Amino acid sequence: MRLLFGSLFSLMLAAAIGLGGTWFALTQGTAFGAITLGAWTAWPKTGTLDIDPYARAVIARNGELPVGLGDGVAFFARHDDLGRALDGRCDATVSGITPQARYWTLTLYDLDGRLVANSVNRQGFTSHEITRRSDGTFEIVTAPRARPGNWLPTGGIERYVLVLRLYDTPVGVATRAGREAPMPAIAQRGCP
Amino acid sequence: MIRWLLWVLGGILLGGIVHLATVLFLPQTATQDAYSRLAPLTPVNAVVALPAPTPQTALMPFMDPAFATAVCRYDLSRGSLKLTTPVSPAYTSVSFYTRHGIAYYAINDRAAGRRIIELELMTPQQRADLPEEEDVTAADRLIVESPTLTGLIVLRAMTPESGLMTAVQNALGRAQCRLQPPTS
Numbered sequence: 001m002r003l004l005f006g007s008l009f010s011l012m013l014a015a016a017i018g019l020g021g022t023w024f025a026l027t028q029g030t031a032f033g034a035i036t037l038g039a040w041t042a043w044p045k046t047g048t049l050d051i052d053p054y055a056r057a058v059i060a061r062n063g064e065l066p067v068g069l070g071d072g073v074a075f076f077a078r079h080d081d082l083g084r085a086l087d088g089r090c091d092a093t094v095s096g097i098t099p100q101a102r103y104w105t106l107t108l109y110d111l112d113g114r115l116v117a118n119s120v121n122r123q124g125f126t127s128h129e130i131t132r133r134s135d136g137t138f139e140i141v142t143a144p145r146a147r148p149g150n151w152l153p154t155g156g157i158e159r160y161v162l163v164l165r166l167y168d169t170p171v172g173v174a175t176r177a178g179r180e181a182p183m184p185a186i187a188q189r190g191c192p
Numbered sequence: 193m194i195r196w197l198l199w200v201l202g203g204i205l206l207g208g209i210v211h212l213a214t215v216l217f218l219p220q221t222a223t224q225d226a227y228s229r230l231a232p233l234t235p236v237n238a239v240v241a242l243p244a245p246t247p248q249t250a251l252m253p254f255m256d257p258a259f260a261t262a263v264c265r266y267d268l269s270r271g272s273l274k275l276t277t278p279v280s281p282a283y284t285s286v287s288f289y290t291r292h293g294i295a296y297y298a299i300n301d302r303a304a305g306r307r308i309i310e311l312e313l314m315t316p317q318q319r320a321d322l323p324e325e326e327d328v329t330a331a332d333r334l335i336v337e338s339p340t341l342t343g344l345i346v347l348r349a350m351t352p353e354s355g356l357m358t359a360v361q362n363a364l365g366r367a368q369c370r371l372q373p374p375t376s
Contacts (some may be wrong), residue, residue, distance in 0.1 A: 006199040013203030017210050018210025025215065047295045049339070052217050059293045060219035065226045065346060068287040068298025069343055074254075102302070103283050103350055105258045113253025128282075128352035143215045165256060168300050175358055187231070190309070 011165070024052055026061055035175055037147040040075035040164060044173045047071070055140060065112065072167035078111075078159075080186040086162065088116075088144060088154035090191040094162065095139040099181035101169035103127050108142060108152055109161050116160065118153035136185075162186070219292045226252055226293045227265070227344060234265040238275060239347070239367045241325070244357065256348075260361040264345040264369035268338060272314035277367035279307055280349040281362050286311065288336060289344040297336050312372070313338055313345070345369060 006110030032052045033045040047054045059066060067074045079085050086092060097150045098104050109153040110116055115123045125140060130150045141147040144156040154160055166185070171181045219225070229251055232242045241262045245255040253263070261282075266273050275287060279301040286309055287298040301309060311334045319337055347367055351360045 002195075006195065010199045010203040011204065015209055017204060017207025017373075018214060021207070021211040022214040024220075026218075047298070049294060049296045051294055054296065056292070057215050057218040060222035062225050062253050063226050063229050063293075063294055065289055065344070066295055068285075068289075068295035070298030070303065071285040071287050071295075071300060071348070096352045103228065103352070105256055105350075107256060108260070109254060114250060115257060117247035123257045126350070126352050127351060129354075132339030163241075163254065167285070182345045 017046075022057075026058055033173070037075070037181055039077045039079055039081050039186045040183045041077070042073050042075040042171075044069055044073050044171075044175075045092045047073070048173075053077045058188065062113065067165060069172060072165055072169060073171050075164040075166070075183065077164070077186055082188075085186060086142075086160050086186075087188065087191055088142075088157040088160050090188045091141060091143040091147070092186055092188045093141050094184045094186050095137065095140055096165065096184035097137055097182050098127070098184060099166060099169060099171045101127075101166035101171070103167045105165050105167075106140060106152070107163045108163070109163060110157055111159050113161075116153075116155040118155045118158055120146075120151075120153060121150075122153060123153060125152065140184075213270045215374055222292075226289070227291055227342075230263055230265060230344065234263055236265055237266045237369060237371050239264045239277075239365075239369050241361060256355075257326050258352075259348045259350055260357060260364050262347040262364050262367055264336075264347070264367075265342075266345060266369065267315065267342050268313065268315050268318065270371060271342050272312055272318050272372045273369055275309075275311045275313060275345060275367070275369045277309050277347050278363050279304075279309060280363050282352045282360075283350040284309065284364075285348050287346045287348070288313070288338065290338070290340045292340075293344075296339055299334075310334065311336055315341065337343065 019144040035042045046066045104127045130138050142152040142154050144154050175181050239262050285300040313336050317336050349360045349364045351357045
């Protein structure tokens with residue numbers, strides 16, 4: 001009798017730990033080989049055959065096609081430089097310079113990777129569209145209401161993610177430090 | 193007491209095995225991966241332009257709205273494939289994905305170095321079957337080996353300014369992927 005209860009208990013514990021761990025890993029997005037520069041994180045290995053099993057399961061589950069490494073690298077930011085989650089009701093400035101790349105795009109998505117509807121029908125900027133300062137740096141303001149300059153509307157959603165994609169770039173698996181790849185800073189203010 | 197600790201330990205070990213097994217097995221069971229989403233829209237071995245993502249409809253998550261996209265869903269079981277795509281003024285790339293959405297090769301217009309990107313896609317077996325001299329004389333042929341029989345070729349062309357979208361989509365519409373007759 002004790003053997004039966006014991007093994008039942010063990011099996012239930014195994015199912016809870018195993019399935020719970022899988023669910024947690026897939027929803028939290030744990031992949032190895034991350035490069036974190038400031039608020040930005042990229043997983044260049046996810047765009048190669050060396051993709052780890054967790055990232056493999058995540059893309060199979062959400063139906064995404066990751067950017068291939070010969071094409072470019074995608075950096076994701078869910079929080080600002082101080083570690084606060086990006087909130088669509090605040091103003092956030094993305095400013096500075098980007099690593100060397102032939103083209104780049106900055107796009108705003110909700111947490112499930114959908115574009116966000118807004119009145120001016122703008123979901124992102126390309127490196128050719130933005131206006132820069134005379135020293136070559138730029139500033140993009142993501143805000144719920146219209147702003148002068150490069151305004152990226154948030155649509156007032158609570159949480160969003162910014163994706164900076166660098167196309168035809170030397171940034172990749174071997175990139176380690178921020179010196180090789182200077183990423184733009186993200187600062188939030190005016191939160192309700 | 194010791195007995196229960198052993199049961200807990202056993203449960204944790206078994207849980208680890210369950211976790212690893214589910215993570216490894218999940219891609220085989222996924223019904224909403226990119227290939228399954230595109231299968232109803234794309235005939236086999238032909239280039240099809242995909243609609244640009246909008247806030248209301250997007251075929252896949254995290255698509256770049258600055259790009260015009262076209263897909264060739266391939267099946268190499270009846271021969272190798274030849275892909276030709278014109279290069280747009282800004283930036284064009286060709287990415288190859290396995291049946292389960294793993295990017296195994298990607299090339300852009302600069303790396304291809306021509307006005308038209310020309311590639312041949314074949315399985316390792318088909319490549320080994322190529323006549324020897326043909327492989328040597330055509331040194332400038334770009335041959336890509338697919339690790340799986342089926343998969344996706346994704347053509348992406350950038351529109352640096354949003355007004356150019358239709359022009360870039362039209363250019364990408366001239367891309368072709370054709371089944372090659374078996375060489376033997």
